[in-house]
Amino acid sequence: MNKKANTILMIIFELLIVIAVVFSTSKVAYGYASSDKVLKINVAEDLAMMTNTLIGTHGDSKVEYPLDVEQFTFILSKGSITVLSAGDIAQTAEVRLFYLPKKYSATGTIENAKRVCLIKQGYLIELKNCQEVIPN
Amino acid sequence: MIKLLDYKKMNKKGQFEAARKTIFWLIMGFIITMIIIAYAILLAGYRNKLTYTPPDMKAEFIALRFSNIPECFAYQEPLTERVYAGSIDLTKFNKGQMDECYFTNKDEGHKDYNFGLTLVKKDLFVATNNYLDQDVFVLEKKVMVWDGTKFEADTLQIKVQVRLGAPST
Structure with missing residues (x-):
């Protein structure tokens, strides 16, 4: 050549x-x-810290998470908060652990909710759609 | 078929040039691969920076409970059931109550936050179940200690053990 x-x-x-x-x-x-990975991680961390804060304050309270989280699914249980995107499997979900005092429990599953609220009533912490709790 | 390198037809200078370019592209291929890997690592590091939560902030939120709720150590008046936030009831300041308040997983709890609490003036210490004296930082709160008859000011020192081993989350 x-x-x-x-x-x-x-x-x-x-x-x-x-x-x-x-x-x-x-x-x-x-x-x-x-990717919404960053947002998912931050939301999971924030909700875990919010749960700990609710535990640390005596009495009943409600708190709204101040972001639009419609694209996520949330599962709150006695020891963890799980945040999933559409199509996520267990390994790709974001899970954050927390430890409640023994008398306390936590529950709640939410899908496609624009606004998410944590409600503490007595010894129960619930995760709910804010529209059910704090109407516009 | 194109003969890119036909060493037999090349003179010495041509052979040198061909060899030089081969070595050059070998090295460049390696460098480009390293650059792409470094770039991916840089982006991963940036993402970690975006999602970083200071451990002392997390510890503060967890530690709120110790002096603010009666299920932990806060004093609650038996008649009115009024809870005195920012107080420690000495009768509750023990291991049993700590386990009621904050109990980590028996097997993997060392990978989470654990606490060692000290009332400085009273010289009393209580710790969570997986606290192994490997604290990373210390929080301090001014509290009122109820000794059964009166409140006394004291300092609650909270030694925070962030994690031992790989994080559980």
Whole structure:
């Protein structure tokens, strides 16, 4: 092969490498930017801390989570809060543990609720759709 | 078929050039792979930064219960059932009450927050079930201690053991 042809081939090869690198880095960045993983983690952490705060305050109370969380499903149990996105399996859900005093219990499952509320009544902490609890 | 490298037809200079470019692309391939991996790690690190919650903040929220609810150590007047927030009832300040208040998983509880509480003036200590004296930081709260007849000011020192081993969440 002559030198000119070789040079052209090398240029094409280098261009292909650059395009591949730009494509793969853009794909990774787009994946991170468009995923709701960050929001899911923060919501799970916040709800666990809110539960602990409700436990730490005597008496009944209601608190609303101040974000639109319609895309998530929530499961509150005696020892954990689980946040799932559509299509999530157990391994991809975000779970945060907490430890309630022995007399206390926690319950609640919510799907597709825009506003989520935690209600403490006596020794029970419930997770509910805010529209049922605090109407607009 | 295109013969990209035909060493037999090349002179020494051509062979050197071909070998040089082969080595160059070998190294460049490795470097580009490393750059892509580093980029992915950088993004993962950025995500961790976005989702980071300070451990002392989490500990504060958990520790709220110790001096604010009667199911833990807060004093509750028996007649009126009024709860004195920010108080410690000395009759409750024991291991049994601590287990009623905050009890971690027997097998994996060491991976979660555990606490060692000290009433400084009274020199009394009580700890959660998986507290192993590996505290990372200490919280302090001013409390009123009920000794059966009167309230006395004291300091509640809360030693926080964040986790031992891999986190459970």
